[in-house]
Amino acid sequence: MRSLKWLGIAAFGAVSVVACSSNQADDASSEPLARKSAALVGASDEGESVLHAPASSSSTPSMTVDWSGLEGGVSTLGTDASLELVVENHEDEVLSATLVLEISGLGAKRSVDLGQLTLSPREVQRVSWSPGSSPIAPIGSLARVVPRISYTRADVAVRLPGRQLYLAFAADGHQLFVSESNGNGVRLASMGQSTSRAVAGGGDVATLLTSLGNRRGQVDGRRVDSTPSLLKMAAPAGASAGESNADEFIGDSVSYPESEAPTSSVVANGIGGGPVIVIPPICMNKQTIPVCSRWRTNGFTDLGGGIGVVPVDYDLSSAPAAYANATFYSDNDVMWQGTLDANGCTPSVTFCSNRTLRVDVSASSLQKPAVTINNTVLFPASRQVNISPSRTFSATVTLAQTIPSGSYIANAQLWASNQPDDYVVRTAAVLGRILSMPDNGFPTSSAPALAVHTENGCMLDATRCDPRLSYGSTVYDKLCGEACGRANDVWYGPSLSAVGGLHPTGHHTTESAYSIAHEIGHSVQFSAGADPANRKEYDEDRGTGLCGCEHVTDGNRLHCLQSSHEQANANIEGFAQFYSTRAMNDQGGDAQFSYYKTFRRMTYGANGSLTQTMLAPPVAISVGAPFTTPYTTGWVRNYCNEAGHSSEYDWLTFLWGVNGKPTSSRPTMSELLSILSSARSNFGWSAFADATTAQYPPNSVKISTIMNAATLHGVNL
Numbered sequence: 141m142r143s144l145k146w147l148g149i150a151a152f153g154a155v156s157v158v159a160c161s162s163n164q165a166d167d168a169s170s171e172p173l174a175r176k177s178a179a180l181v182g183a184s185d186e187g188e189s190v191l192h193a194p195a196s197s198s199s200t201p202s203m204t205v206d207w208s209g210l211e212g213g214v215s216t217l218g219t220d221a222s223l224e225l226v227v228e229n230h231e232d233e234v235l236s237a238t239l240v241l242e243i244s245g246l247g248a249k250r251s252v253d254l255g256q257l258t259l260s261p262r263e264v265q266r267v268s269w270s271p272g273s274s275p276i277a278p279i280g281s282l283a284r285v286v287p288r289i290s291y292t293r294a295d296v297a298v299r300l301p302g303r304q305l306y307l308a309f310a311a312d313g314h315q316l317f318v319s320e321s322n323g324n325g326v327r328l329a330s331m332g333q334s335t336s337r338a339v340a341g342g343g344d345v346a347t348l349l350t351s352l353g354n355r356r357g358q359v360d361g362r363r364v365d366s367t368p369s370l371l372k373m374a375a376p377a378g379a380s381a382g383e384s385n386a387d388e389f390i391g392d393s394v395s396y397p398e399s400e401a402p403t404s405s406v407v408a409n410g411i412g413g414g415p416v417i418v419i420p421p422i423c424m425n426k427q428t429i430p431v432c433s434r435w436r437t438n439g440f441t442d443l444g445g446g447i448g449v450v451p452v453d454y455d456l457s458s459a460p461a462a463y464a465n466a467t468f469y470s471d472n473d474v475m476w477q478g479t480l481d482a483n484g485c486t487p488s489v490t491f492c493s494n495r496t497l498r499v500d501v502s503a504s505s506l507q508k509p510a511v512t513i514n515n516t517v518l519f520p521a522s523r524q525v526n527i528s529p530s531r532t533f534s535a536t537v538t539l540a541q542t543i544p545s546g547s548y549i550a551n552a553q554l555w556a557s558n559q560p561d562d563y564v565v566r567t568a569a570v571l572g573r574i575l576s577m578p579d580n581g582f583p584t585s586s587a588p589a590l591a592v593h594t595e596n597g598c599m600l601d602a603t604r605c606d607p608r609l610s611y612g613s614t615v616y617d618k619l620c621g622e623a624c625g626r627a628n629d630v631w632y633g634p635s636l637s638a639v640g641g642l643h644p645t646g647h648h649t650t651e652s653a654y655s656i657a658h659e660i661g662h663s664v665q666f667s668a669g670a671d672p673a674n675r676k677e678y679d680e681d682r683g684t685g686l687c688g689c690e691h692v693t694d695g696n697r698l699h700c701l702q703s704s705h706e707q708a709n710a711n712i713e714g715f716a717q718f719y720s721t722r723a724m725n726d727q728g729g730d731a732q733f734s735y736y737k738t739f740r741r742m743t744y745g746a747n748g749s750l751t752q753t754m755l756a757p758p759v760a761i762s763v764g765a766p767f768t769t770p771y772t773t774g775w776v777r778n779y780c781n782e783a784g785h786s787s788e789y790d791w792l793t794f795l796w797g798v799n800g801k802p803t804s805s806r807p808t809m810s811e812l813l814s815i816l817s818s819a820r821s822n823f824g825w826s827a828f829a830d831a832t833t834a835q836y837p838p839n840s841v842k843i844s845t846i847m848n849a850a851t852l853h854g855v856n857l
């Protein structure tokens with residue numbers, strides 16, 4: 141990681157904010173919720189079924205950590221008050237964990253060690269922490285506090301985040317404000333404004349933006365005040381003065397609904413003060429460089445690595461805002477407006493470093509542009525991807541100097557300031573990665589826009605929850621559950637807590653990066669007309685024993701990685717698991733797949749004895765080889781060999797084996813989709829084999845690549 145010298149650009153000067161226009165009607169969120177609920181009645185009479193919306197839900201990890209008693213709005217506390225963290229052991233065995241708080245804000249990042257915990261089977265422990273002791277104590281901007289537990293169970297190391305906490309202090313230092321869900325409310329409270337609304341309105345957004353560039357408060361007990369026009373940022377503990385690494389380079393940002401963007405000018409300095417008339421200072425430190433924006437995700441539970449597997453290539457905690465629409469401002473002036481590139485960057489823009497520099501990035505529409513040379517289209521644009529709800533992220537642009545070259549880089553960090561916006565950030569990070577991925581099978585702009593719904597789970601259409609995956613409690617009766625994908629829509633909703641029950645866990649399906657990419661994989665296969673047409677309902681196509689899902693402790697048991705199904709069902713889920721693996725790994729010999737439900741690990745002793753260990757998610761699995769026992773390869777062939785059957789697991793390793801591995805004989809994603817499309821009407825191994833033979837010229841090495849891999853991975857039953 142490069143070393144960076146710290147140079148902060150303070151907010152000083154007037155900024156006018158131009159409302160971003162958005163014509164993307166969001167049919168799901170604009171529909172009155174009451175209508176959604178009412179429309180559920182009779183939904184099952186329509187003859188629709190879950191068949192067309194394969195569902196994913198996640199199981200509970202072995203240990204979890206979360207804040208206690210902070211549901212809902214903004215809490216006002218004295219500086220000596222304590223908060224409670226609840227650490228829970230969900231296993232029937234003793235587990236140990238380390239608990240830390242990762243705190244970022246005011247351009248700094250700190251860790252607070254809360255010690256080692258040992259929990260009895262199923263024990264719940266409470267750990268208190270005083271937010272008044274936070275090493276980062278902002279006034280008018282936010283500190284983000286993420287609890288993180290690390291534990292090892294069955295030789296698998298897991299590092300899991302809990303929900304982030306937003307924290308800010310009153311200007312007089314006698315009070316502080318916290319919320320799990322509403323960072324904008326915390327920021328407004330810190331500025332002495334009302335926090336009665338859960339989401340900032342237009343006037344509130346203008347107020348929030350006035351504090352965006354400020355760095356006011358305390359870091360490590362030292363006073364920070366960013367009124368100077370150019371300053372050196374505080375160095376983190378242990379670093380030599382003025383130096384740090386890129387992880388510490390954290391600017392501030394505000395997220396809000398696109399419709400709430402303020403139309404009047406706002407002033408970017410002063411907290412709670414009136415407009416300040418500023419004569420623009422002399423241009424200092426003039427730069428002509430790109431401005432690069434990154435999605436800052438906090439909540440992925442499945443990218444923390446593991447023991448004995450290759451690490452993922454994309455951890456996405458800081459992901460380029462690829463192909464998002466953005467506007468770059470210097471004081472009142474729009475310096476650049478357009479679509480960011482694959483790295484989340486503008487082209488080179490000339491600006492003065494001592495002006496108020498801000499970028500507004502919209503997550504509502506992502507699209508990879510066409511590549512043209514001399515007005516000839518070499519590669520068409522991708523289909524448009526519309527993420528709902530429509531959100532804009534305004535961030536300060538900060539400047540750092542690389543060491544030793546001395547060249548400058550300009551960055552903006554796009555953090556959500558409330559929980560629903562975190563779902564948007566996580567989804568945009570994964571979609572940006574997929575759109576940047578070569579040979580991604582993604583439809584071109586001739587396809588209708590893909591609607592990505594982060595505010596609700598599986599829907600039959602724009603207004604109705606899938607009745608089999610909806611919640612009936614008083615709190616959640618208007619929310620659909622789980623995650624689903626179809627050709628032109630994907631949905632991400634709350635997870636389930638118990639098999640067969642309809643109880644949301646409070647966790648969201650976007651907490652797994654693999655779940656997000658999995659549903660996009662369904663959309664890719666459906667859009668290509670490559671989904672097997674002869675699929676049955678899971679109820680009518682369900683494995684048992686080692687090839688069933690009874691070991692899944694919560695989440696739905698419709699299907700799981702190791703369940704046996706007819707080839708049609710096994711293929712469609714296996715393709716989605718494979719697609720998510722492609723999204724998180726570069727093509728190469730091996731890859732990591734992180735699974736979000738309970739996984740059966742099988743271990744053979746020297747005497748042939750078999751030990752089963754149930755691993756709670758996230759389960760990191762190397763997929764560079766088929767599932768293998770001392771006897772044969774392939775999960776279904778090992779444990780429930782049956783003609784015409786396979787598993788998600790077997791299709792996952794097979795598809796990686798033919799498309800993930802580096803070889804001149806690698807079938808492309810589009811070739812695989814073409815083969816699946818030809819084989820779809822009566823899908824099975826023989827149809828797939830016939831379509832493979834028809835896809836290529838006789839004697840093509842790609843035919844033998846596919847046939848040999850099918851035999852090895854056991855999808856040819």
Ligand SMILES: [Zn+2]
Binds near residue numbers: 196658712
């Ligand atoms: Zn699926």
